[in-house]
Amino acid sequence: MKARFLLLAALLSASASAYTVKKGDTLYSLARASGVSVDELLRLNGLSSPELRVGQIIRLPGETAPSAPKPAAPPAPAVKLPTVATSAHVLNLPGVTITAPKSLRMGDGFVLRLSGERAGETTVRFPSEVGEDVRQPNEQLRPLGAAGEYVVPGRVVLGKETPVVYEVRLGDSVVKGQIPVRSLGQPTQHLNLPPSVSKVLQDPERAAEDAAVEQAYNRRTPQAWTKPFAAPLANVKRVSSGFGQPRTYVKGGKVAYHYGTDYPAPVGTPILAVNDGTVVMAGKYPVRGGLVVIDHGAGVVSLYFHQSKVVVTAGQQVTRGQKVGEVGTTGLSAGPHLHLEIRVRGEATVPAGWMGRLWP
Known part of the structure; x- marks a missing residue:
């Protein structure tokens, strides 16, 4: 079997031509167009994985390259490929x-x-x-x-x-x-929120709020988006509390993780859907405050906390960049900001890993 692979690689190499990878190319699509397998292209090019990048030169089975090649085209501009892993x-x-x-x-x-x-x-x-x-x-x-x-x-x-x-x-x-x-290696943050803010943690309606959110996490609907995820606030880049920070909310309280990213912004700043989907929750709640939850399908859900105004309703279809509400400081909040979460099958993932990408 090994001898057959070596012979096949030699034959392919002898009749291979150079090809410049274009946006949208994958090793599988190129192998299929060339009538060979992915493994054969991996061996022909000495690749250890099927990752490709725009502008990369690879060898494909075909006519032998001419002895006097045409002048090389200008190098392709760097393009982020959101669907291809870097390692x-x-x-x-x-x-x-x-x-x-x-x-x-x-x-x-x-x-x-x-x-x-x-x-x-x-x-x-x-x-x-x-x-x-x-x-x-x-x-x-x-x-x-x-x-x-x-x-x-x-x-x-x-x-x-x-x-x-x-x-x-x-x-x-x-x-x-x-x-x-x-590990993220983050130290524990002790917020020590005043009773006027932390009292919402004991609100009798909190259990119903959590149960409704859990129902959203359990949804398994078809993927609704076809474009990369976008920022939830226009022209707001600063972060006040990062994702994954272990923290306590009151003195001596239980350590919990910060399951989203906080973006400080003035009250009334428009909040935008990070991608297409269906609104499954929209309203005011004790802990999350003004809340919108969007089901994007494929087990991916985005949540937008602490809004001063919610402008969508449950069951509504929304598109990427559509306004869903306005920044506020409702619920468990000590100042105006948007708390954004992006969850996969109910578990929190770092929002920055989705921005500008189809998949993290």
């Missing part, structure tokens, strides 16, 4: 190539990428979630995508420092991989 490791099943991040941090959202003729037939689980404080641990997931290019979204729960273990199954064939996880 990854690769596993394989028959007809399927699985690409995973090399490492993760607590609170990261991420995707496993599956390419190949049978990628859409696979199922994926994350068995490392068993025993963790997560919703629906080890849930069986079907890949999202088409035409041999699929993703499965994952998340690293805050507080987790053990590797993420994933399992991809195709019929009777199973492959397992693991991704190391690093």
Whole structure:
């Protein structure tokens, strides 16, 4: 078998021509157009993973390149490719190539990428979630995508420092991989909120608020977005409280994580939907204050806290950049700001990892 691979690589190399990668190209689409497999293109180009970047020169099977090549075109401008990981490791099943991040941090959202003729037939689980404080641990997931290019979204729960273990199954064939996880290394923040603010934590309506949000986390609807995620506030870049900060709200209180990112802004600043979806909650609540929750499908939900005014209603379809409310300081808040959360199957992920990308 090894001799056959070496012979095939030699034949391909002898009749290969240079190709400049364009936006939207994947190794799978180029392999399919060339009539070869992804593995054969990996060997032909000496690649360890199927990642491609715009402007990259690779060799494709075809006519031998002319001895006097045309002048090289100007280098392509740098383009961010939101759907291609910058570092990854690769596993394989028959007809399927699985690409995973090399490492993760607590609170990261991420995707496993599956390419190949049978990628859409696979199922994926994350068995490392068993025993963790997560919703629906080890849930069986079907890949999202088409035409041999699929993703499965994952998340690293805050507080987790053990590797993420994933399992991809195709019929009777199973492959397992693991991704190391690093701590955020943030010190505990003690807010010591005054009783006039912290009293909402004991509000008798808080249980109903939490139960309604949990229902939103349990939704499993089709993916609603086709464009990268966008910022929730126009021209507001400053962050007052970062994602994942361990904190106490009252003196001697229990340590909890900050599950979103806080953007300070004047009261009345328009709040914008980060992407297309359906509003599943919209109203005033004791802890989250003026709240909008948008289901984007694929288990992805965004939440917008502390609004002074909510301008959408539950059941309404919204588009990326549409106004959903205005910044305020309602609920558990000590000053005007937007608290934004983006959750994957109920677990918080760092919002910055989504901005300008289709997937983190």
